Amino acid sequence: MTKNFLQNINLLTKNMIDELPICDIHVHLPGVISPQIAWDLGVRNKFISVIKEKNGKYVYSSGPLSLSVLDPHEHYIDIFKSGFLLDENGKPQNLEYNIDADSFKDFDRIMATTQGHRHPPGGIQTKDDMMFLLDSYLEDCIRQKIFYTELQQNIKIAYLLFPDDEAKDARKKLYLLFKDVIEEFKQKGVHLRFLHCFNKTKAAGDEKTTHKRTLEAADWLEEAQKITPNVFVGIESAGHEKDESGWPVHLKAGYEKVRDLGLGCEAHGGEGIGVEHMLDVAKSLPITRLAHGFQVIEDIEVIDFIKQKAITLIMMPIINLNLGLCLHVKQDSDTKYTPCAKTKGGKKIHIRDFWEHPFFELFRKHEMKITLSSDNPNIGGVPIKDTILALAGLNSKYKLPKKVDPLKAEELAILCKNGIDAIFSTDHIKQDYKNLLDTWIEKHNLDQEFINNYYGKN
Secondary structure: OOHHHHHOOOEOOHHHHHHOOEEEEEEEHHHHOOHHHHHHHHHHOOOEEEEEOOOOOEEEEEOOOOOOOOOOOOOHHHHEOOOOEEOOOOOEEOOOEOOOOOOHHHHHHHHHHHHOOOOOOOOOOOHHHHHHHHHHHHHHHHHHOEEEEEEEOOHHHHHHHOOOOOHHHHHHHHHHHHHHHHHHHHHOOOEEEEEEEEEOOHHHOOOOOHHHHHHHHHHHHHHHHHHOOOOEEEEEEEOOOOOHHHOHHHOHHHHHHHHHOOOEEEEEEOOOOOHHHHHHHHHHOOOOEEEEOHHHHHOHHHHHHHHHOOOEEEEOHHHHHHOOOEEEEEEOOOOOEEEOOHHHOOEEEEOOOHHHOOHHHHHHOOOOOEEEOOEOOOOOOOOHHHHHHHHOOOOOOOOOOOOOOOOEHHHHHHHHHHHHHHOOOOHHHHHHHHHHHHHHHHHOOOOHHHHHHHHHHO
């Protein structure tokens, strides 16, 4: 995609982005817990106490119930940055999560505490808690015109929501609950599905090996298909790439069983220790989607391999930047560098500017098949429409220099078309979304030939 082409296609506007129906196919369920929702969960589950004093002012403190001694936080209230105040109704103002810049550890600790199934109890404890969260997410989807979304959630949260049931019965109740949730979303024009997502590393706090947990995941997905078909539609594995206990060799057998069930396979890769790990993921596992994958820029041979395997990269540039975006490079000068694999002499550096994320080069120069998602829109990241605004140069927080062409309307259409191919759901949902997208393209008089030609290359 040359600069001349980019100059001849349409600029995006905020109204165009607002009107766009969209698919958000990589969303961690705990990642939709906003600071306000986390606060409300903490109050209702007695991790936080709010008291009105005689002078009429509200004050807060740690509540009467405690977290598990294994939890990464001593007190639930530690997940928030200090210094916020309560208003005249006892609601917190300027509430933020306590995540330092570049800190995946802080991010993961908050995810563990708000969700709770790793070291129960946590923020989500009951069926009502889960419905409170999902009702809020539905409002977000309606506001952003999200047509289709896939939420990632470990099935074992069933044991928290239904503690008095045997494990198999608890899982069945979770499948049935999510089936009802899917119907509720559908009535509001939002198509929802779930992926079973588990932490593949020792951070999961599970005594079973990753190999056994992946096979367990496959068994649960098979079980779910028999009880409630088309609710859980695939598998995902997450966790820091440095931990060898979660490397692809341990995931392979379970992933292959999931593929043989006819379900979708996605994995995280290329966001941590280098392109070599990403290549291992892509070679070892029967995936059609790879989350993040930005370190593929370090090796042209891996770029070619990913393209040959027709793997879609699901990218979320802002959360990458917030949690410590790093690449391995060869330094050309004090201010210039060339991406280079670690095994070929590359040294790790942190990328500090949004516009230097490899997304633009991978999409435009290397013509990789990419779609956008929000990942963790309320913990560490931003909602998907905010990401699009940033890429289009319309988000005041993320500035693009003049040398970087903002994302154009036709390019956004291509990214959305790539998303159609990648979703793990039925053909009729794909066709319905395609029809909505084509209507948006026609309404704004976009260059159909450009879209079709470039999309065909993917």
